Amino acid sequence: MVEGVGLKADPQDVARGRGSGFSPTIGRHAYNRACRRSVGAISGVMKLYDYFRSSAAYRVRIALNLKGLSPQREFVHLRNGAQRSDDYRRLNPQGLVPALVLEGGQVLTQSLAILEYLEETHPSPPLLPKDASARARVRAIAMSIACDIHPLDNLRVLDYLTGTLGVSREAKDGWYRYWIDVGFEALERQLAQDPATGRCCHGDAPTLADVCLVPQMANARRFDIDLSPYPTLVRIDAACNALRPFADAAPAKQPDAE
Numbered sequence: 709m710v711e712g713v714g715l716k717a718d719p720q721d722v723a724r725g726r727g728s729g730f731s732p733t734i735g736r737h738a739y740n741r742a743c744r745r746s747v748g749a750i751s752g753v754m755k756l757y758d759y760f761r762s763s764a765a766y767r768v769r770i771a772l773n774l775k776g777l778s779p780q781r782e783f784v785h786l787r788n789g790a791q792r793s794d795d796y797r798r799l800n801p802q803g804l805v806p807a808l809v810l811e812g813g814q815v816l817t818q819s820l821a822i823l824e825y826l827e828e829t830h831p832s833p834p835l836l837p838k839d840a841s842a843r844a845r846v847r848a849i850a851m852s853i854a855c856d857i858h859p860l861d862n863l864r865v866l867d868y869l870t871g872t873l874g875v876s877r878e879a880k881d882g883w884y885r886y887w888i889d890v891g892f893e894a895l896e897r898q899l900a901q902d903p904a905t906g907r908c909c910h911g912d913a914p915t916l917a918d919v920c921l922v923p924q925m926a927n928a929r930r931f932d933i934d935l936s937p938y939p940t941l942v943r944i945d946a947a948c949n950a951l952r953p954f955a956d957a958a959p960a961k962q963p964d965a966e
């Protein structure tokens with residue numbers, strides 16, 4: 709059951725593999741039947757399994773916008789546990805968003821792998837520099853966020869802290885802020901001291917580093933983290949958010965935003 713996944717989607721459209729056609733009135737069971745037929749099927753259209761507040765999905769939304777791609781969207785309600793449903797786990801056994809289903813039905817998971825796929829298949833505009841060492845720099849910045857900060861603050865980790873380990877909400881929020889601060893302190897130093905940093909993390913055009921930074925900054929703001937120690941990150945985030953592909957990918961602008 710893809711409970712909560714795209715509860716606003718029109719099941720007939722989902723079954724036909726067409727645009728979401730949001731309809732707030734459909735019943736959950738009709739919707740789930742439609743999803744069972746559509747998950748992972750060869751639909752001829754690209755589909756992004758998304759959740760407005762997922763920063764990993766937010767990265768992919770930004771990259772898709774930058775590349776001028778607009779796949780069909782399906783929404784996986786993480787707070788309702790839709791990512792753990794059998795249907796969604798058939799699509800992505802990890803039970804995490806995002807997942808990108810290609811036109812031929814192949815399922816891509818892991819946001820960094822999806823970003824690289826988009827870069828390889830739609831090279832313009834480039835989100836990686838030409839020079840090999842510059843590419844390594846961009847990937848290192850992206851990974852310092854996606855591999856070293858984000859996983860520690862993921863929903864299932866936070867749920868384990870408050871559920872299994874019984875830590876207080878206050879302590880859980882402290883954990884969340886702590887790991888962002890640890891990561892941001894290093895990233896601020898790295899970016900501020902490197903002449904390769906420009907208006908964006910690498911030069912003046914967005915790269916995969918910015919695609920990862922902007923969603924992590926949004927998470928930090930959601931948890932009221934003091935960003936004043938990170939002026940370079942704040943400056944780059946503002947420059948990117950002034951660009952339409954970034955602004956349009958923001959959580960508040962998504963159809964499933966609550």
Ligand SMILES: N[C@@H](CCC(=O)N[C@@H](CS)C(=O)NCC(=O)O)C(=O)O
Nearest residue numbers: 762763764804805818819862863864
């Ligand atoms: N490394 C994965 C992380 C994906 C991930 O952690 N997604 C989160 C949302 S940002 C999720 O689905 N969490 C569900 C959960 O924790 O139960 C990626 O980059 O795609």
